[in-house]
Amino acid sequence: MNFKNLNLINPIIRAVTEAGYSKPTEIQSKAIPHILEGRDIIGCAQTGTGKTAAFAMPVLQLLKKHSPDHQMIRTLILTPTRELALQIEENFKLYSKYLPLSQLSIFGGVSQGNQISSLRKRVDILIATPGRLLDLCSQGHINLSKIEILVLDEADRMLDMGFVNDVKKVLKLVNQKRQTLFFSATMPHTIRKFADTILNNPIEITVNPVSSTAKTIEQSVYFVEKNHKTGLLISLLKDPSILRSLVFTRTKHGADRLVKQLAQTGIFAAAIHGNKSQNARQKALEDFRNSKIRVLIATDIAARGIDIDELSYVVNYELPNVPETYVHRIGRTGRAGAEGKAVSFCDQEERSDLKNIQKLIGFTVPVMAQHRVFQ
Known part of the structure; x- marks a missing residue:
């Protein structure tokens, strides 16, 4: 199995190949085709198995395929910490090297001035921690009404860390006709139950036993x-x-x-x-x-x-x-x-x-x- 077998477009394949990736991981090979079909996903896989790329590559391809006239934010990725937000932003930059798409991460703990300035430019993909996102939405700097794809990364941790009410507030702001992706290394019953309330007939993908640790x-x-x-x-x-x-x-x-x-x-x-x-x-x-x-x-x-x-x-x-x-x-x-x-x-x-x-x-x-x- 290689990336071409997953029907990814050449600009993405070129970027990931230059980044040193030779073949997709199991979570990538199982998730990417369903995401490209527009399906909602619950993806469970061990940390370090390539979950970010599993949603980043198909999201980029879907955004490239359907390019609207407006310049509003089209994909929102919610994540629990600023470090993870920055890491996801770096990955998107890497995979979109040959695509005319832009990304931005926003998070608390820093001045919002630079983030507001960046939001005035075109942003296709926004990676955000819930608190700062809601702050900037309430101030009128962010409009989520045109979101086509919503990703909750490390969903269990985000909700476990007390973000559940913030996530529910965000869900009211995003377009209800959207594709939703849940990814995490663990998926406790309470989180799965919550996922079922906001996903539409999702495909469930489990790679390795949930909550298992790598043999390496x-x-x-x-x-x-x-x-x-x-x-x-x-x-x-x-x-x-x-x-x-x-x-x-x-x-x-x-x-x-x-x-x-x-x-x-x-x-x-x-x-x-x-x-x-x-x-x-x-x-x-x-x-x-x-x-x-x-x-x-x-x-x-x-x-x-x-x-x-x-x-x-x-x-x-x-x-x-x-x-x-x-x-x-x-x-x-x-x-x-x-x-x-x-x-x-x-x-x-x-x-x-x-x-x-x-x-x-x-x-x-x-x-x-x-x-x-x-x-």
């Missing part, structure tokens, strides 16, 4: 007391073969504190979370990508848009209390067939969280022998 990720867990976690982390990070490590904490304060603790031992890291300015978050990501720092500490709200090549090591410094979040966290490594390691620290209070995670993924995470803790 080597998972392990350390049972460690809470006050020994930092020492264990330092000991593990002393391994020079670990070139990049993404470490997850539950709280913003915990992420900042951990950065300071690591710095005291000569391990330089940066934190990325909701309280950081957009410029600070982008700088941290760029420093991490460029290997200026080896360790990035992140909270879950910042994790969805982190797409780093050759990220081989993920650490759950604290286990998430939502089992599906574990799938998304460790899905930052082992992407596109590459190998990766996911190490979790579990203290006494987190034993129930680990049990729930293992029940969800259908896998008992191997327990590591006690590691010599940094003193």
Whole structure:
């Protein structure tokens, strides 16, 4: 199977080929033909399997095929975080390299002035977080009445993070005669039920078991007391073969504190979370990508848009209390067939969280022998 077999047009095939893609992934080969037919989709696949391209390529082709006289926004992509919005925008730019289509991402946490200026130009595809989108709609800067395609990316996370009321408000603003696409790595029953209320006779596509983890990720867990976690982390990070490590904490304060603790031992890291300015978050990501720092500490709200090549090591410094979040966290490594390691620290209070995670993924995470803790 290649991209030509999916009836994609040459400008898109040329762009993805130049980007280094040789053949479609399973979610792409299954979803693209139905999207090109105009069908609504519920797509479930593991993180790192190419979900963004699975909707981006056919959306671009549909917009190219039906080009109206008006210059209003034609596709809206809702996503939970600014990092993910920026990542999706970059992907659309990549795939539309040879097409006369434009895209823009908007999100909170930054001044809206530049975004408003950009909206005055032609925007075919708008990628947005719900809060900023509704703000600009209420101010009259955005009109969604001509939306032809609506995409909810990471739909479970977006609704789980408390955006459900905002999403419902957006649904009232968009054209009711539209194509709607749901994509996520997990699809709990409550989210599926919500999807059924806004999709029209959808095609459901599931690649790999929902909520499964990639086989390319080597998972392990350390049972460690809470006050020994930092020492264990330092000991593990002393391994020079670990070139990049993404470490997850539950709280913003915990992420900042951990950065300071690591710095005291000569391990330089940066934190990325909701309280950081957009410029600070982008700088941290760029420093991490460029290997200026080896360790990035992140909270879950910042994790969805982190797409780093050759990220081989993920650490759950604290286990998430939502089992599906574990799938998304460790899905930052082992992407596109590459190998990766996911190490979790579990203290006494987190034993129930680990049990729930293992029940969800259908896998008992191997327990590591006690590691010599940094003193």
